[in-house]
Amino acid sequence: MTALQAELMETNRRLHIAAETDELTGLPNRRPFMSELAHSTERLFVTSITTMMIDVDHFKQYNDTYGHVQGDFALRYVAQALKQVLSPCGHLVARIGGEEFCALLLNTSPQESMVLAQKMRQEVEKLNITHSGNDPYRILTVSIGVAFQRLDEQPNAPQHLLEQADEALYAAKKRGRNHVEMASGTKW
Numbered sequence: 001m002t003a004l005q006a007e008l009m010e011t012n013r014r015l016h017i018a019a020e021t022d023e024l025t026g027l028p029n030r031r032p033f034m035s036e037l038a039h040s041t042e043r044l045f046v047t048s049i050t051t052m053m054i055d056v057d058h059f060k061q062y063n064d065t066y067g068h069v070q071g072d073f074a075l076r077y078v079a080q081a082l083k084q085v086l087s088p089c090g091h092l093v094a095r096i097g098g099e100e101f102c103a104l105l106l107n108t109s110p111q112e113s114m115v116l117a118q119k120m121r122q123e124v125e126k127l128n129i130t131h132s133g134n135d136p137y138r139i140l141t142v143s144i145g146v147a148f149q150r151l152d153e154q155p156n157a158p159q160h161l162l163e164q165a166d167e168a169l170y171a172a173k174k175r176g177r178n179h180v181e182m183a184s185g186t187k188w
Contacts, residue, residue: 022095024072025079033094033102037158040106046151050113051161052103053145053169054082054120057177059099061133062140074129074140075099081123085116102162110148110186117144117180125178134177141178145169148186 020032040046056062056078063071075095082093082101092104103120105113121142129140145168147161164183172181 025076025095027079027083028092028094030094030096033092033096033104036092037104041151041158046106048107048148048150049161050105050108050146050148051165052117053165054101054103054142055169056099057141057143058134062131065133077127077129078124081127082120085120085123110182113146113148114180114182117146120144121178121180137178143169143172143177144180145172146180147183
């Protein structure tokens with residue numbers, strides 16, 4: 001009976017991990033990202049939150065040109081590049097769907113957040129993955145929108161921070177893609 005109970009507990013643990021992990025990239029998926037974001041606003045040691053929306057530029061064209069199998073490889077490489085920048089600092093990056101990723105940084109200034117966002121953009125660029133449909137770069141690139149909130153001010157709801165990051169992402173895309181934009185109204 002004890003062996004069966006232990007086996008059941010281990011199976012449940014593995015299912016829980018599988019439910020919160022993106023199968024393709026190995027990154028956390030939307031569920032743990034949103035949970036962490038919501039809980040971060042309530043933690044005593046958290047003084048600021050930065051959210052980032054990260055989108056692979058012209059990814060539909062990439063899949064149409066090179067195929068979905070190659071697109072899956074590209075997403076894995078992008079995920080590793082993003083994780084390589086943020087994980088050593090203790091920050092979270094997650095795949096939230098398709099070619100979209102989110103990042104959550106705690107206790108990081110707007111300046112530090114922008115430096116990390118630029119570093120992620122550059123690391124993806126350094127992958128040098130050919131993408132003929134991404135003019136003028138001709139390689140796979142990402143655009144990043146950044147939203148920053150000090151918690152000692154009037155805190156925004158977690159969903160609002162994501163909306164601000166998403167608006168900044170679209171501003172980065174309007175600038176020609178392969179750019180990083182900070183949400184308007186951010187106090188430096």
